[in-house]
Amino acid sequence: MDQKKESNNDIDKVIDIDNDKNPQEAQKNDNNKNEIEIQISNSNQQGQIGKGGQARIPGAKTLQKNVNSAMKKYDPYQIPADQHIAELHQKSLRVGPPVLTSTEFCPCCARKVDREPLGINCSLHKFAYLGAGTPLFFMFIKFVILFMVILLIVTGIYNAISSAVLGDYCESDQVKEDLTEEEIQNFCEKNWITLFSLGNKADENNLMNISAILNLVACLIIMGLLQLFRYKQRQWQKELDEIDIAPDDYSVMVKNINFDFKLEQGQKYQTVLEEFLENNLFLDKDGKPQSSEVTNVNLCFKMDEFMKLRQNRKKIKQDLSLLIEKEKETGKWDSKKSKEEHEAKLKDIRTQMKEIQQKFHSSEDQEFIRKHFTGFAFVSFHTEQEKDRCLEEQKGIQYFGLTIKNKNARKFKGKNLIIKPAAKPRDVYWQNFHLSKKSILIRNTLGMLSIFPLLAICFVISYYIMKQQKDLEEDNSDGGGPIQTLLALNYDIENPATRAIARQELIEYKKNKLINKTPQDGQLNDIENKVSEKNSNTSQSNLLNKEKINKVVPF
Incomplete structure (x- = not known):
């Protein structure tokens, strides 16, 4: 360090x-x-x-x-x-x-x-350079595999074998035809899924009791392994944190920094802030300021102007790409002047972006620094112990995550500094740093208020769907459900076709008999009686089906 x-x-x-x-x-x-x-x-x-x-x-x-x-x-x-x-x-x-x-x-x-x-x-540990999250994730995957293996050994294999070999509660689909409606509701159809399930041995109390005991043992083992997993995770996190040296290990985030003051000749805002932090950040046993070793202070700036130039550059590049594509298709430029204008604009934007970069890095234009400063800074210490001491001394009374009172707060140019732990650079949303507390509060309030209309709309839609479903269930209870309705429609369509086919077959049969051999009166009468009986049954079935349809789907 x-x-x-x-x-x-x-x-x-x-x-x-x-x-x-x-x-x-x-x-x-x-x-x-x-x-x-x-x-x-x-x-x-x-x-x-x-x-x-x-x-x-x-x-x-x-x-x-x-x-x-x-x-x-x-x-x-x-x-x-x-x-x-x-x-x-x-x-x-x-x-x-x-x-x-x-x-x-x-x-x-x-x-x-x-x-x-x-x-x-x-x-x-080789993945520690990626941060603690990656090794801990792979460790979690290993423990999950271990949990699955233990469940399989303790209870899974026994349940599967006992259900398949000793269980006979589930039966084939052929038996289902001889059962009543009440028996069908409790019927277990035998297939490759139910063969290994607990349902196949539902009538074997001894086997079910053994399965319950093994399941309890597996749960106890998993509970013990979960405690071991939590212990290992915490232990590994400490080890990986020591291996992975990151800026948040020795840095803090300082908020509410005020740069609205006049500088003396030759002074810089960053230098004034560094000197104040080095001489006033720590207190000794008597409560007097004690010097500290602040190695670096990184200021955070507003990048709105820079980002706007970047967006304009991106748009001009897209337009220039379209011109290049047209040139490839047609073999010539639509307008040479347009290409030159685009290139001139790109050059001008790049010049402006470089000027902004130089102003940020050189820190010569202090008015530019003051204008674009967000009030945030990341302060790095010589050791991690100094960072922890700083956070401990600046810890105030908190209520619901908000600091209500902090008697040790350092005041810089009339404003109390707010010191918090620094997050990893990849976890910081840099584009929100320029927003004030008032702006953030307004945005959060509007975000929460926008949820209520959305919830109201979802409630109305859910209520309407539930009401329609309830009305449909009431109608189905009187005239049958959707399945009965479809069957009734199917019968009504199929029965006329069946009658027509039977009538045509009877006519052909009579013709063949008359040509080849005149049938006896008794045989002809039997055929006519069967056809008339079938037609009468079909008519009665159609009447019943139409009554069902009228109840379920009124026309």
Whole structure:
């Protein structure tokens, strides 16, 4: 931790605002910054290793030089993109910790190109460079697999085998035809699913009792393993947190910083704030201010103007791309003047963006700094213990997450500073930093109020659906449900067709008999009686079906 100040200063020089990335990708600069900081810090601590022919780990200055030289080679506006740089970027994004002895960096993201390959059976501690979340997630997956194996061994195998071999409660579908409606409701049809289920041995009390005992034993084992899992997670989190050095380990977030005051000649807002924090942040046993070692203060600025220029640049690029596509299709430009105008606008926007970058980094224009400052700053200490002490001393009385009273609050230029733990750079929503408390309160209130109309609309829709369903159930209770309605319609359609087919068959039969051999009167009468009886039954069935249809679906 002795090299934190040098590391932070180096990172501020290395990481620049990316002109050619969208806002989501721009936030990744903080992740890259974090990774470079770890690499430089490790290199400072281990830069003297290399005796006995071992590979020498480069120091911070060497790394800084290589990063700067690599980033100078990168042109974000090059069309088409450099294939070699794209391949380097692909290699730098491979899963694996960076090789400390490597000195090659990706020019566009400043990540190390050489990565240590990880095997499928490697220790989960190897993933600590990604943060504690990734190893803990894989640990959770392993415990879930263990839970499933235990359930399978303790109770799953026995239940499946006993149900399939000893159970005979479920029967084939053929038996269902001889059962009454009440028996059908409790009928268990035998198939490949119910064969291994508990339902197949529902009538075997002994087997069911054994299954209940085994299920209880499995639950007790799982409960014990869950306690072990929680203990292991907490233990691993501490170990991984020590391995993974991140800015939030030694930094705090300071809010409500006031820059509305006049500076003396040669002073800077950031310098004044740093001096105040170093001399007034800690208190000794007598309650007097005690000096502290603040290694770095990173101010947060409003980026509205910069983001607006970026959006305009994106729009102009899209228009220019359309012109290029038309040129490919037609073989000529629609308007050469239009292309020149687009290129001139792009050049002007890039110039403005670079000017804003230079103003932020140089800090020479203090009025520009004051105008764009959000009131937030991230303060880094020399050690993690100093960060913990700062948070402990600044801890006030809280109620529902809000600080009601803090007698130890430091007052800077007439306003009390609010000090809270710093989140990881990837967990910070940077675009909301410029919003005031009043604006955030109004947005939260409007968001909550907008929920009530949505809930009311959902309630009305749910009530209408339930009412319609209830009315339908009442109608079905009188005239049968949807299934009976469909059957009635089916019978009404099929029966006329059946009568027509039977009548046609009878006519053909009579013709054949008259041609070949005159049938006896008794045989002919029997055929006519059967047909007339079938027609009468069909007519009665149609009348019943029509009555059902009229009850269920009135026309």
